[in-house]
Amino acid sequence: MKLTVVSAGLSVPSSTRLLADRLTASVQAQAEQPVEVRVVEVRELATEIARNFTSGFPGKALADALDAVASADGLIVVTPVFSASYSGLFKSFFDLLDKDSISGKPVLLGATGGSARHSLVLEHAMRPLFSYLRALTVPTAVYAASEDWGAAGLDGRIERAARELAGLMAGGVVNHAPRSSGTGEDFAVVPFEEQLAALRAE
Incomplete structure (x- = not known):
């Protein structure tokens, strides 16, 4: 099975990428079949994304990333929270997808932020976006605030969401x-x- 992970973190190291990696590892551990993982770091594609909007044509790296999303059996998408929503760079990347390219594809939603009060970004912003794209979002989405790292509860949410995605990728x-x-x-x-x-x- 092919799993594409889209991480929109802007810093190095990034808590967004850390959450993406932990979700990925949990999916691999719970999948009944081997999982081939491709990670897309949106930060590295920022210039090509901007150029695509002005020229109408993606560069080689961007085109390859968009193909990886379209050809995957499942997606993990993780964004930092800015102004109570997903980042503009995250949204810009998904704006460039071809129509219907992730229709019916299982997607695990994740987000990171400095405060737990931003957790509703998963339901009020991210889930509507992927519903519009007709993707199949798994029931459990995972938000990690600064205080969640190392605290009880995060591991359980990661495991549950990963189990749901692994099952849907396998056709359940x-x-x-x-x-x-x-x-x-x-x-x-x-x-x-x-x-x-x-x-x-x-």
């Missing part, structure tokens, strides 16, 4: 019925064929 769907195992998990990824067989048996 997310079932929100509680499990009976008593583990505290409230979802399971069930292959579509199994759900169809169960419906026919009723």
Whole structure:
């Protein structure tokens, strides 16, 4: 399976890239098939993105990055928060995608910021953007504020979101019925064929 990771962090090192890497590692650990990863650092494409808007043509590196997004079986997209929304550079990159290039593609949303009060950027900005692009966003999105690093809770959210993405990339769907195992998990990824067989048996 091909996984493309789009990180829009602006600094080096970047908490945005750190979150992207942790999400990626968790997807690889939970996937039932080998996962081929391609990372797109949007910061490195800033000049080409601006030039594309003025010339109408992408440079080689930008075209390669856009192809990596379009050809992936799943995406992880992570942005820093600026003015209560995704960064302009992040939005500019996705503005250049061809129409329908990620339609139906599973996408895991992530964001980083200095304060927990910006966490709603995931639901109020990022999820609507990818809904407009007709992508299939996984139910769990992951926001990491400065105080989340090393704190209880972040690892669990990363694991849950990664499990959802790995399942959807493998052709499953997310079932929100509680499990009976008593583990505290409230979802399971069930292959579509199994759900169809169960419906026919009723």
